[in-house]
Amino acid sequence: MPGRADHSETLYRDGAQLWSERRIDDAVHVLEAAIIASGGPDDPWWFSASRALAQIAMERDDLDLAEHHLRKLPDQRIGQAQQIALRARRAMLLGDHDTAAIEASVAVIRLSTDPFDDIGSLMNGAIALAWVGEMLVEIGHGEAAARVAADGRTRIARAGIDDPTLNAILTIIEAQSARLTGDPSAAARLLRVDPKISPDLGILVAREQARHNWAAGDSARARSIYETALEDCERWGYRSLGRLITAERDSRPPTPRTDPEPIERWAERSMETQLAAHRPYALVLRLVIDDDPGRYLDLEDRVNALLQSEPELGEVDGFGTDGDVWELFVNGEDPAALWDAVGPLIEAADPPAGSEVDIRVDDRVISVRLN
Numbered sequence: 001m002p003g004r005a006d007h008s009e010t011l012y013r014d015g016a017q018l019w020s021e022r023r024i025d026d027a028v029h030v031l032e033a034a035i036i037a038s039g040g041p042d043d044p045w046w047f048s049a050s051r052a053l054a055q056i057a058m059e060r061d062d063l064d065l066a067e068h069h070l071r072k073l074p075d076q077r078i079g080q081a082q083q084i085a086l087r088a089r090r091a092m093l094l095g096d097h098d099t100a101a102i103e104a105s106v107a108v109i110r111l112s113t114d115p116f117d118d119i120g121s122l123m124n125g126a127i128a129l130a131w132v133g134e135m136l137v138e139i140g141h142g143e144a145a146a147r148v149a150a151d152g153r154t155r156i157a158r159a160g161i162d163d164p165t166l167n168a169i170l171t172i173i174e175a176q177s178a179r180l181t182g183d184p185s186a187a188a189r190l191l192r193v194d195p196k197i198s199p200d201l202g203i204l205v206a207r208e209q210a211r212h213n214w215a216a217g218d219s220a221r222a223r224s225i226y227e228t229a230l231e232d233c234e235r236w237g238y239r240s241l242g243r244l245i246t247a248e249r250d251s252r253p254p255t256p257r258t259d260p261e262p263i264e265r266w267a268e269r270s271m272e273t274q275l276a277a278h279r280p281y282a283l284v285l286r287l288v289i290d291d292d293p294g295r296y297l298d299l300e301d302r303v304n305a306l307l308q309s310e311p312e313l314g315e316v317d318g319f320g321t322d323g324d325v326w327e328l329f330v331n332g333e334d335p336a337a338l339w340d341a342v343g344p345l346i347e348a349a350d351p352p353a354g355s356e357v358d359i360r361v362d363d364r365v366i367s368v369r370l371n
Contacts, residue, residue, distance in 0.1 A: 313338050
């Protein structure tokens with residue numbers, strides 16, 4: 001009798017085959033069955049099925065459902081890279097190109113720090129890079145996409161596997177990258193792709209041909225090709241791609257973007273920027289929990305009521321506890337005035353010894369014992 005992993009793998013592969021045949025409703029049914037059969041995220045096929053369902057949801061432009069399927073991350077880094085690459089695609093579909101670029105950076109970093117070089121790891125890593133590359137060209141990062149595609153080619157060569165679909169995806173990325181960077185070989189590269197491999201590849205090739213016509217000044221021919229691509233999107237159920245093509249037809253192809261730093265630096269740079277711009281809370285109350293923890297919830301209610309009656313002072317931004325200390329986070333433009341208003345409520349709660357408050361003073365924080 002087959003084990004649970006064998007059953008979930010079989011269901012996943014059956015669902016993936018139905019998906020490739022564009023029998024989408026059947027594919028979703030079988031992939032959902034694979035998730036149930038897996039018993040949970042400890043089975044690697046749970047993540048495979050979840051990623052497939054996320055991609056189908058994105059094809060259908062159901063981005064909330066895609067987010068649901070991409071919420072968890074597997075333990076191993078190649079799986080994380082694939083998951084995060086798809087999160088980048090979702091961000092791009094939402095129109096959040098900055099977040100998409102940062103997620104792409106994280107995916108590349110995760111992949112670069114993975115130590116495994118067996119055939120499966122090499123090919124799964126190449127797939128993750130292809131997904132990153134597809135997203136990068138969508139937001140105009142031609143140079144980074146070319147670099148990512150080259151890394152994908154290297155992994156495939158090391159694996160020694162001939163995957164026509166993956167090769168076609170990388171070729172389209174290379175053609176798009178060449179166009180974005182002003183390389184005249186872009187159109188010639190596109191001719192190497194067999195659009196019959198899968199419907200979406202045929203749509204992507206057609207869209208790229210439309211872009212070449214647009215760049216050549218033949219907008220009428222470009223729009224005609226766009227219309228044909230949109231008919232195929234409708235026929236095969238690629239709703240999000242159809243939305244992107246419609247917007248492009250009515251305006252123009254994506255504008256090329258450049259970045260002086262390698263993609264691996266993008267996420268780190270974003271974190272550095274956020275940290276530099278971070279401003280501490282006006283007040284952070286840290287009250288030691290005694291045998292009457294319920295009174296801290298009452299205290300939060302009283303602070304909330306006070307600030308709702310005087311909203312110019314600030315607002316409560318949340319609370320939390322680790323079981324030993326209860327924290328209340330309060331923000332406002334004038335921490336001193338805020339503490340003058342909130343302090344009497346804290347003192348009336350008679351906080352236990354060891355309790356303290358952090359008060360923002362300019363860009364510094366001072367801590368004051370409450371008892």
